[in-house]
Structures are given as C-alpha cells and as structure tokens.
Amino acid sequence: MxxxxxxxxxxxxxxxxxxxxxxxxxxxxxxxxxxxxxxxxxxxxxxxxxxxxxxxxxxxxxxxxxxxxxxxxxxxxxxxxxxxxxxxxxxxxxxxxxxxxxxxxxxxxxxxxxxxxxxxxxxxxxxxxxxxxxxxxxxxxxxxxxxxTPAHYIDYYLCVSIGENDLHNGWPITSLTKTKDFLEKYAYYFLDFSVQDHTFLHFRPSLIAAACVCAARICMQISPAWTTQLELLTCYSWEHLAQCIEMMFIYYENDIKEASNLKKQVTIQHQEQEAVENLSHQATTQVLFQQSSYHPLAQHSATLSQFQSPVQDLCSAYRDSLQAHRPSGLLAGSADSSLHSYATLQASLxxxxxxxxxxxxxxxxxxxxxxxxxxxxxxxxxxxxxxxxxxxxxxxxx
The missing domain is CATH 1.10.472.10 (Cyclin-like)
Structure with missing residues (x-):
C-alpha cells in the first residue's frame, strides 16, 4: 500500500x-x-x-x-x-x-x-x-x-531502524540504504495491520509504531531484533513490545493464508474454465476465443512461495522467545488464547x-x-x- x-x-x-x-x-x-x-x-x-x-x-x-x-x-x-x-x-x-x-x-x-x-x-x-x-x-x-496515532511516530523511529552493527542472516549488511528502504515498507505494512483489528487500540500509539519497526526487522531477519539505540529512542524494551508483536505476526500469518487460499481458488477456477473450453473446442471446428493464461496472483506466486516458509519458521522461533519473555497478563497461554484474552478484556468494558x-x-x-x-x-x-x-x-x- x-x-x-x-x-x-x-x-x-x-x-x-x-x-x-x-x-x-x-x-x-x-x-x-x-x-x-x-x-x-x-x-x-x-x-x-x-x-x-x-x-x-x-x-x-x-x-x-x-x-x-x-x-x-x-x-x-x-x-x-x-x-x-x-x-x-x-x-x-x-x-x-x-x-x-x-x-x-x-x-x-x-x-x-x-x-x-x-x-x-x-x-x-x-x-x-x-x-x-x-x-x-x-x-x-x-x-x-x-x-x-502510530503513524505520527513511525518515521521518527525509522530514522534509527538500521545500524552499522546490525547483521542480516548473520552477515554484515552491505547496503544500509537499500536495507532501510525495504524495512520501511515492511514497517508500513505492519502499520496498516494495526488498524485492521480494534484490539490494537488497547496499546499506546507509540508502542504500536515501535512494534511495527521491530516486526519488520524480524521479517527481514535483521539481528538483533531490537537494538539499544531503538530502545533509547522509543523508551520501549523488548518486553514492552512482545505482546503487540505477537499479535502482529498472528494477523500476518492469517494474511498469508488468505493470499494462499485466494491463489488456489483462482487456479481452480482457471482450470475449470480451461476444461470447459477444451470440451467446447472438441465440439467445434473453429476456436473463436482463447482463455488467457494470466490470473491476478500469477506474478506474486513465486515470491509468495519463497517468502512464506522462512517467515513462518522465523515467527515460530520468535514466538518461542516471546514465550520466554511473556508477562502473565493478556498473553498467558497460546497465541490463540491471547486473542480470547483481549476479547475478555473488551467484554469487561x-x-x-x-x-x-x-x-x-x-x-x-x-x-x-x-x-x-x-x-x-x-x-x-x-x-x-x-x-x-x-x-x-x-x-x-x-
């Protein structure tokens, strides 16, 4: 977007x-x-x-x-x-x-x-x-x-989102400018997620903006996930952000699943149309129209297949770390139970x-x-x- x-x-x-x-x-x-x-x-x-x-x-x-x-x-x-x-x-x-x-x-x-x-x-x-x-x-x-709102903070936090001592997949970053540009797109991607569900309104706007930057670093496999410089600028530690980040990854994984299911539906419809056209072609001597091989998700399928698996593995790894740092409040239990806990919180108000x-x-x-x-x-x-x-x-x- x-x-x-x-x-x-x-x-x-x-x-x-x-x-x-x-x-x-x-x-x-x-x-x-x-x-x-x-x-x-x-x-x-x-x-x-x-x-x-x-x-x-x-x-x-x-x-x-x-x-x-x-x-x-x-x-x-x-x-x-x-x-x-x-x-x-x-x-x-x-x-x-x-x-x-x-x-x-x-x-x-x-x-x-x-x-x-x-x-x-x-x-x-x-x-x-x-x-x-x-x-x-x-x-x-x-x-x-x-x-x-979170949008008022995110550019300020993105100014220090990438540092010279950061590592990408364990290796030094060759181009800080390009890496920061990609991370900025990820951060705004998660920022758009934050308005899709009203449960995010229980967090402070500045915390959501900081969590977007941290979630973007995790997706891009930048280590450490949260630096001292970011902590000093935002005044939030990893423990402060863990709950919000976990929710972001839950909705992120759901978004990937929806995109995958949509791709499958388009593929099935495309195959059904081809089958109908093949039957029609056998019954006639002249083909008047030919089905196009293009469908909306074709250009993204390769990228999605390469991107989905490592991010899911990465989410699982960081969920383990989130579990270790998770306070005994809203996120006690599994990731699904965290949403139920938020629903309980809302029901009490x-x-x-x-x-x-x-x-x-x-x-x-x-x-x-x-x-x-x-x-x-x-x-x-x-x-x-x-x-x-x-x-x-x-x-x-x-």
Missing amino acids: GRKRMEEQWWKGELAADIHQTLRTKELKLPMYKAHSPQIGMRRYFIDLLTVLSNRCNLCPTARHLAIYLLDHFMDRYDITVKQLHIISFACLLLASKFEEKEDKVPKLEHVNNLACMCNVNVVLNKKDLLRMEMLLLENFNWNLCLP RPSAQTLPIQTPIAVQVALGTEPRHCISTACGSSYFSGHHSYTAGCFDG
Missing part, C-alpha cells in the same frame, strides 16, 4: 526530540477505547473504505490514521445506525485531512462524492449536512484534533451506550454481503440533522 511523505519532515529537524516528547505526553491523555459500539462488526468495512478513499485522494498516512481514530472513538461513544456511518466516515476523513494536510491537498466535496460512487456507495453529500456533521465531531472531541443526537435520518437502503469488507449499496434522501448545531462559515469549495 503506497504512502506519501509530508513535505515537513519534522522527524529530521532539530526539534524532533521535543516534538516526540510532546506527542508522548499527549497520548497519555487519550480516551480509553472500550469496543462497545453495536456496529463494531461493520468496522472493517468502513476502515477499508477510508483507506481506499484516502489513497485515491493521495492523503498522508497520518491523515488516514487520524480519520480512523476519530471514527473508532465516535462509534465507541454512541449507538449509531448504519444509515449514518457513511456520512460520519466521510466527515472524519475530511476533518483529518484539514488538520494534517495543506489546504490545497484537502479533498473537494465533489471529488469525495465521485469516489464514493466508484466504491458503490450511492451517497450524495451536500455541504450543509457535512458541515453539521463536522461540527458534531469537533464538539465531541472538544475541538482537539491533536490526537497522536461495557458502559451504557449513548444515543447520537441526530434527528430525521436520511433514507438509506443497505445491502450487506456475508463479509464486512464488502461494499454497501446505499441511496440517500433528505437531511437527517437537527438544526441546533451552529457554525460560522463553509469549509468547502464548490
């Missing part, structure tokens, strides 16, 4: 340490995530939707992660109907882009509507309703959008849900697939907002 660096690379400036310390102080005041939303089953779909929209708008990772953070905590505070979640998601994305990007990078309302249509979301937003939703979001976050103060909802027709990540087909009608939220001026260009 591609990403774009912001022009102001604060992590390379003279004030980098001060900015990092400020972010670490602010993250201590972040509200606790309780995973209490009745629509939490729809979360993965809306995360994927925000990811697609932010990539098409070429937004920076911090804007995307801030939008997801706003959506998560807003859903966690209110009992929101599925009919309203699309408007809220778009408002979160636009608010985050206004806060993290320059003015000329903020998506226009017309562009967002076009992208929503391309994603099979038949929602037509208007300025008035969207502005009211933005005002409601700002009021709920006390007009404070300076909320640290059940305050009463509030009702979102929005009246006369828009008319929306929703068609859900069997999996949350499928697109939702909707059709919007009139405004569903009450008129008691005041605002000053418009935020959008035509």
Whole structure:
C-alpha cells in the first residue's frame, strides 16, 4: 500500500526530540477505547473504505490514521445506525485531512462524492449536512484534533531502524540504504495491520509504531531484533513490545493464508474454465476465443512461495522467545488464547451506550454481503440533522 511523505519532515529537524516528547505526553491523555459500539462488526468495512478513499485522494498516512481514530472513538461513544456511518466516515476523513494536510491537498466535496460512487456507495453529500456533521465531531472531541496515532511516530523511529552493527542472516549488511528502504515498507505494512483489528487500540500509539519497526526487522531477519539505540529512542524494551508483536505476526500469518487460499481458488477456477473450453473446442471446428493464461496472483506466486516458509519458521522461533519473555497478563497461554484474552478484556468494558443526537435520518437502503469488507449499496434522501448545531462559515469549495 503506497504512502506519501509530508513535505515537513519534522522527524529530521532539530526539534524532533521535543516534538516526540510532546506527542508522548499527549497520548497519555487519550480516551480509553472500550469496543462497545453495536456496529463494531461493520468496522472493517468502513476502515477499508477510508483507506481506499484516502489513497485515491493521495492523503498522508497520518491523515488516514487520524480519520480512523476519530471514527473508532465516535462509534465507541454512541449507538449509531448504519444509515449514518457513511456520512460520519466521510466527515472524519475530511476533518483529518484539514488538520494534517495543506489546504490545497484537502479533498473537494465533489471529488469525495465521485469516489464514493466508484466504491458503490450511492451517497450524495451536500455541504450543509457535512458541515453539521463536522461540527458534531469537533464538539465531541472538544475541538482537539491533536490526537497522536502510530503513524505520527513511525518515521521518527525509522530514522534509527538500521545500524552499522546490525547483521542480516548473520552477515554484515552491505547496503544500509537499500536495507532501510525495504524495512520501511515492511514497517508500513505492519502499520496498516494495526488498524485492521480494534484490539490494537488497547496499546499506546507509540508502542504500536515501535512494534511495527521491530516486526519488520524480524521479517527481514535483521539481528538483533531490537537494538539499544531503538530502545533509547522509543523508551520501549523488548518486553514492552512482545505482546503487540505477537499479535502482529498472528494477523500476518492469517494474511498469508488468505493470499494462499485466494491463489488456489483462482487456479481452480482457471482450470475449470480451461476444461470447459477444451470440451467446447472438441465440439467445434473453429476456436473463436482463447482463455488467457494470466490470473491476478500469477506474478506474486513465486515470491509468495519463497517468502512464506522462512517467515513462518522465523515467527515460530520468535514466538518461542516471546514465550520466554511473556508477562502473565493478556498473553498467558497460546497465541490463540491471547486473542480470547483481549476479547475478555473488551467484554469487561461495557458502559451504557449513548444515543447520537441526530434527528430525521436520511433514507438509506443497505445491502450487506456475508463479509464486512464488502461494499454497501446505499441511496440517500433528505437531511437527517437537527438544526441546533451552529457554525460560522463553509469549509468547502464548490
């Protein structure tokens, strides 16, 4: 998944340490995530939707992660109907882009509507309703959008992600620049993993960013997995990161299995189509169409087969080390039990849900697939907002 660096690379400036310390102080005041939303089953779909929209708008990772953070905590505070979640998601994305990007990078309302249509979301937003939703979001976050996410830390930690004394497969690293470039891609790969499951919200954002760097070093077989320099910069030891890293590798292995199963399904479909065409060819004297030998995963199959086995072995080896350092808390037991422990933790956090103060909802027709990540087909009608939220001026260009 591609990403774009912001022009102001604060992590390379003279004030980098001060900015990092400020972010670490602010993250201590972040509200606790309780995973209490009745629509939490729809979360993965809306995360994927925000990811697609932010990539098409070429937004920076911090804007995307801030939008997801706003959506998560807003859903966690209110009992929101599925009919309203699309408007809220778009408002979160636009608010985050206004806060993290320059003015000329903020998506226009017309562009967002076009992208929503391309994603099979038949929602037509208007300025008035969207502005009211933005005002409601700002009021709920006390007009404070300076909320640290893992994306705010990761570039700072990547600055010291590779050192001259590091080893690759037990040998000195010949090119620090190339190795760091590959490690950066791995780190952002795990960073994207961190928003796929809400259980990662129980970790501090800075810890997740540090765990992404460490997990990337493990995947690339860089030793040691965690250096003294990284520990001093992040203020996290291996013991602090072990729980989060183990969860990342669990989801990473599941991702590899899903890719492998998808490859098998495509191969089977391809073989079935070839068999049908062969029968048709025997019954006719002329072949009008020939089945293409290309399928979407063909170009990645060789890489996947070479990459999957050593990483699984590496995960097993580091799980043994994780087992040795594992505290007696959430991760007691096997890797699977760690997820059940997180579910137990979430189940114990059940305050009463509030009702979102929005009246006369828009008319929306929703068609859900069997999996949350499928697109939702909707059709919007009139405004569903009450008129008691005041605002000053418009935020959008035509």
